[in-house]
Amino acid sequence: SLHTRTHMLYEYHVAHALMRPGSIIISDDILWNMAFFDFIASNHLVSLGCISNPNIGITTNCFDQYELKIGVGIIQSNYSV
Secondary structure, three states, X not given: OOOXXXXXXXXXXXXXXXXXXXXXXXXXXOOOOOHHHHHHHHOOOOEEEXXXXXXXXXXXXXXXXXXXXHOOHHHHHHOOO
């Protein structure tokens, strides 16, 4: 990761779209910028911070009904290589 806000948000959104419901997202260096916290808030997720290392964040990947309906095709079509 470049650890820029834009790049980290991109990675979170791609991971969120490609993971099964209930998967866990663990991210290091969450204190470098507000990307992790903005991602959590914009997707209505709940996160945990590690007490021994507050620079690591953990959240579970939850989908609403709309996201479940459209599936990963939207990401694959928008970000095809």
